[in-house]
Amino acid sequence: MKILLLEPYLxxxxxxxxxxxxSHSKHHIHPITLNGKFWKWRMHGGAVTLAKQFNKSAFSPxxxxxTDMLDFTTFLSLTRASTHSVPTAIxxxxxxxxxxxxxTDRDVQKNRDSHYGFINYASALAADHVLFNSRYHMxxxxxxxxxxLKHFPDHNELDSIPQIKEKSIVLPVGLDLKRxxxxxxxxxxxxxxxxxxxxxxDKNPETFFNTLFQLDREGxxxxxxxxxxxxxxxxxxxxxxxxRLKEKIVHFGYCKRSxxxxxxxxxxxxxxxxxxxxxxxxxxxxxxxxNTYPLLPNRLTYPELLPKNLHEAxxxxxxxxxxxxxxxxxxxxxxxRKKEFSGIAVQFDWNxxxxxxxxxxxxxx
Numbered sequence: 001m002k003i004l005l006l007e008p009y010l011x012x013x014x015x016x017x018x019x020x021x022x023s024h025s026k027h028h029i030h031p032i033t034l035n036g037k038f039w040k041w042r043m044h045g046g047a048v049t050l051a052k053q054f055n056k057s058a059f060s061p062x063x064x065x066x067t068d069m070l071d072f073t074t075f076l077s078l079t080r081a082s083t084h085s086v087p088t089a090i091x092x093x094x095x096x097x098x099x100x101x102x103x104t105d106r107d108v109q110k111n112r113d114s115h116y117g118f119i120n121y122a123s124a125l126a127a128d129h130v131l132f133n134s135r136y137h138m139x140x141x142x143x144x145x146x147x148x149l150k151h152f153p154d155h156n157e158l159d160s161i162p163q164i165k166e167k168s169i170v171l172p173v174g175l176d177l178k179r180x181x182x183x184x185x186x187x188x189x190x191x192x193x194x195x196x197x198x199x200x201x202d203k204n205p206e207t208f209f210n211t212l213f214q215l216d217r218e219g220x221x222x223x224x225x226x227x228x229x230x231x232x233x234x235x236x237x238x239x240x241x242x243x244r245l246k247e248k249i250v251h252f253g254y255c256k257r258s259x260x261x262x263x264x265x266x267x268x269x270x271x272x273x274x275x276x277x278x279x280x281x282x283x284x285x286x287x288x289x290x291n292t293y294p295l296l297p298n299r300l301t302y303p304e305l306l307p308k309n310l311h312e313a314x315x316x317x318x319x320x321x322x323x324x325x326x327x328x329x330x331x332x333x334x335x336x337r338k339k340e341f342s343g344i345a346v347q348f349d350w351n352x353x354x355x356x357x358x359x360x361x362x363x364x365x
Contacts, residue, residue: 011036
């Protein structure tokens with residue numbers, strides 16, 4: 001089976017997903033991609049560029065698989081001479097309907113931010129099959145798409161939402177867990193707390209660091225490793241935390257070498273997650289595979305990541321509860337270090353998921 005894979009934003013988790021599936025699939029996958037930058041321009045113009053590249057190629061696909069950063073309707077219209085009868089699917093890593101926008105974004109300030117969500121909605125409507133990386137993601141997308149349509153003055157087309165739902169499927173993200181398997185923890189005496197997310201507002205670093213500030217004020221001993229990719233406009237709380245927690249920080253910044261990142265995952269004891277946006281949770285699953293003890297908010301996709309018997313111990317409902325659970329972990333660090341969570345993450349390994357992807361995509365023909 002020949003699959004045309006369209007990815008206009010090849011970086012981060014999108015890049016890992018593309019390379020992971022290509023390396024584990026039995027199908028012949030032909031990717032056409034663009035660099036992962038200028039995300040708004042990619043959603044507007046990426047389809048034109050990818051359509052141009054496809055029309056110049058000699059590749060004849062059995063299935064066209066796009067991701068959420070593509071204006072699928074534009075791509076299909078520009079390639080209709082050769083793609084009009086080819087089955088199509090779109091994979092949503094995230095979406096711009098239920099993604100929390102920063103109040104500092106110029107499009108939000110000028111009340112013009114809904115267009116990107118409409119691109120996602122129209123792309124889902126145009127595709128034959130719609131794939132989401134979690135149940136939470138699918139339900140939140142359908143809810144917000146309906147809310148968006150209700151804003152328009154007439155011909156709201158609300159009956160299109162059930163149409164999208166009918167052709168929607170939950171298909172989790174595959175993880176390359178093999179690269180995490182060759183290390184073992186070398187734990188130090190003070191408990192080590194982990195941050196391994198992007199340095200952006202939707203990961204809610206303010207709550208994370210304010211929690212650590214409180215522990216520090218109370219004289220509680222801990223260390224913290226701050227990993228993840230930073231950008232030119234990273235929230236100022238990171239600079240503040242670097243100063244206020246200077247004596248407790250053992251690492252601060254992006255790990256350029258994968259081996260270094262993996263070692264920190266294995267050495268970390270606790271990962272308190274404070275995100276206000278998460279459609280799957282790759283960084284959390286990677287940490288859990290390395291047996292880092294998770295403290296997760298009881299919202300977004302997190303409840304479905306954990307077995308129900310772990311909800312009481314590992315999900316929190318308020319910032320105060322997060323503080324108390326974190327204090328308990330530090331006070332009972334020997335017990336925490338004996339816990340194992342790798343089995344929860346194993347189900348998402350590419351070796352298990354790629355055959356399911358292959359079978360599903362074959363069924364689309």
